[in-house]
Amino acid sequence: MLRRAMAILPSSTKDANGHSTKIDSAGQCLRFIARRWLVFGITGFALFTLLLRMLYLRERVVAIPSAVEGSEYSRWAGLRLPPLYSQYHQNELRLPQHHWHATSHEDEPKFFFVPGHSRGSGWGNIMQEILLNAYLAHKSNRAFVFYNYTWNDNPSEDYADYAGKPIPSRIPLSALVAGPLVGGAFPPGQHAPLAIAEEYYRTVCDGRKVVLDRDEMDKKARSWMVEPITTAWLEKLNTVDDQCVEVAQGQGPIYNWITFGDRHAMHDAWADFAASPIVTHFRWSALVELAFDNNREVIAPTAVFEPPLSTVPYTSNAERYTALAGLLVLHLRRGDYEGHCEHLAKWSSSYLAFNGLPALEQFDPPEGGSWGENTPENVAVYRAHCLPDIAQIVARVRAVQRADAARGLQHVYVMTNGAVEWVEELKRALRATGQFTHVASSRDLVLNWEQKYVAQAVDMLVGQRAQVFIGNGWSSLTGGIVVMRQANGFHPDTTRFF
Template identity: 70%
Template sequence: MALLPINLRDLNGYSVKSDNINGTLCLRYVARHYMVFGLTAFVVFMLLLGKLSFHEVIVEVPLAEQARPESSRWSGLRLPPLYSQYHEHELSLPQHRWHAAWHEGEPKFLFIPGHSRGSGWGNIWQEILLNAYLSYKLNRAFVFYNYTWNDDASQDYSDYGGKPIPSRVPLSALIAGPMVGGAFPGTDHHASLSIAEQYYHTVCDGRKRVLDREEVHKDLGSWMVDSITEGWVRKLRTVDDQCVEVENSQGPIYNWVTFGDKSAMRAAWADFAASPVVSTFRWSPLVELAFDNNREVVAPTTISEPPLSALPYDTPNAGRYPAIPGLLVLHLRRGDYAGHCEHLAEWSSTFLAFNQLPGLEDFTPPSGSAPWGENTPENTALYRRRCLPTIPEVVARVREVQQAHAARGLENVYIMTNGALSWVEKLKVALTDMGGFKHVASSRDTVLNWEQKYVAQAMDMLVGQRAQVFIGNGWSSLTGGIVVMRHANGFHADTTRFF
């Protein structure tokens, strides 16, 4: 299967997050992968050779984007890509019979228009996984949708911290496989192939059966994943309509209450992990190429390792993303987490459902004599330490985890973070000063083209998924997505830790 296209005109618009990437690192990369990534590596090498510090490139906005009314709002800034070629790829899937005279021979569909919007990728992705899983259990085609910040078709860009981001990113720019229309493997080859939302609306216009979410949920008696899934399976067994969707105004089927309960995934885990939604999951070619191009940044190699883009398309999740020996990955959320961690403490929140799978270290909120919605100073300090650790606390936790048998041989560190560059550099120095690590890098050191910049969180998840040891944030859904894939791929529970 051909790779989704990469916009080559953007190759001169690399986003470089640090000015201290060693030129030697890029030379080693060229020597290792020149046959596969010659053009990309050459451009990066020339950029690094020409200057040691990089800055955001401000270029003329393309005429097609200048015509959009919101373009003037971002005057002087380079506008994000709109990923039109990925949208086109989705609409051209072979299961989309656009010109068929009738569609009775097609499978039954399930669409959940009240899916979450305007949230970080980790929150959206965990919901997509369960929506696709439910569709598979029903043998209905999953109607996949964009990663959406803003549904308004007149606004291609949304404001994120004063900067423009794409309002809608096609799902195929982030992930690949059955969830976005790819074939199911082996014995599942008769499973209904996923379809794009636009195709669903076209085919099902005027003949949709809309179901009341509240009617199904009022009799469940639980917000656990297994209860919700079984409730919807029972309901849909009584519905023969081809085009079924859930009432839009009633929100997601699996919502924040479910994802926030530490026990919500446990009963459903074995069946969920064995489903092709998980076992055949893969990241998009765009994300995998970003990983391949930054392989030496993440952890310098000493032996030949085939790039992900060279592996057969149908390589199972576990075989495609094995552990990288010697790699320790830390996920450290900053920014808005200062306030968020305080809120978690006030309500004595448990770790999220995806972070409390069977066998993983448990977190039980400490007890204390404080009114509901408040907490003791001691407990609040504990939450802060585990949710927003300082540099000395990060170092201390790394030292502690290093004592585990599963941590033997760790020599490279990769820091997944949205922290300020100055803070990240101080942390890198502190980890280097510990001794024992040959290489310490972070998200800020990666080299990404213009399309990869806006899906960089997915590349970080791929790195975390492949760590020999991963230390994450138990209240982070992005950590949760990594934990799910590590656990499903058979990584020993002792290799997945939390601050």
């Protein structure tokens, strides 16, 4: 910038024809002063801008206000604290179906709330439960009471500790998803009551809640499968006329880990669930879609113009999240899966419910194991599917490429929480096959500060739109992607597992 600025000042006293011109000493002095002041001005402006940036970063990234020394903030001194998404919370409370100042709420629809919903788990676990809770509320013709994605629901603690780093204790659901799940409109022709926020429910229903016993419904269902559980609750809810209904606080989720851990649990309920507007009009939040748009060329470079997803009018889940031709997405869990995969092998576990949908390839536990232990050979089989090494990953990719549904693959995107060094080694191995022109991973995304803490949802959007997706059958994050792909009509051959 400095060199360009100096270039606009004359450096010669000759005219355009090369002849010398007469410039008096005063004129030369003025030109000299003007040049110097311009240089000083540009330099000063650059230094001032740099100083402001340093101060801004120092305040946002490092400084811990003295007023909160000794509080929950001080344990993370020197770290940039996560966002709290206050604007999203406020927007949820401004939903038009929230009649805060009404003198009576009798004319509003009936509500259904599950206060014992799961907490302290990854987004994949939480999302699968939210979808089923909202599905149950919709079938009962009650407004679903949606809640935060919660790690810690202690209102005095804004941050939770995750592996020694601060994360938001509560993320508003609307920062992750949009549509009927968080109070958005149902499709035309659907006259279902709109979802409401938990805070509104607690306010207008204070002192007049009917609490239902989950244990009673479990005995009635006599099963952990989704269909009999849903039927038992519907029969009970249809007998209750009260507006404010919830499940007993200390009894946990309606659909729990036993349900989600059985690969047959969704079979009988699948067709009705997939046709529900909870799924057909599921949508990712504007924050997540913007992250996708900003990283579109990182994920899979385009050859022709493609309008940003966030500019396209919404119609439905299937029409919005179409397949990206040529894109292969791999979901590879690392970190805690080192021990988790050993645990799965020990108990001869099958795939999770959302990954056990009809028509998808399945994993049958090898024979030879017993309750609580397994053979070394069987453990190795589990590791190849659950925690494959780089050679096994490449071999699986090459095998899937032989399918007709995999024709034309040229880009690879790796969804992973793996260490950077391992991810780079994997990317080199995939490039070395000579089959792909572009290889990227979750680690390559450029995200703003709010998007960083919903990055799992960004990855799920990418996986949902892959031409071919290869996931982990024991991962709930994979499960959420699988559900959306199946519901959107993707051919089963395009959805695989390691």
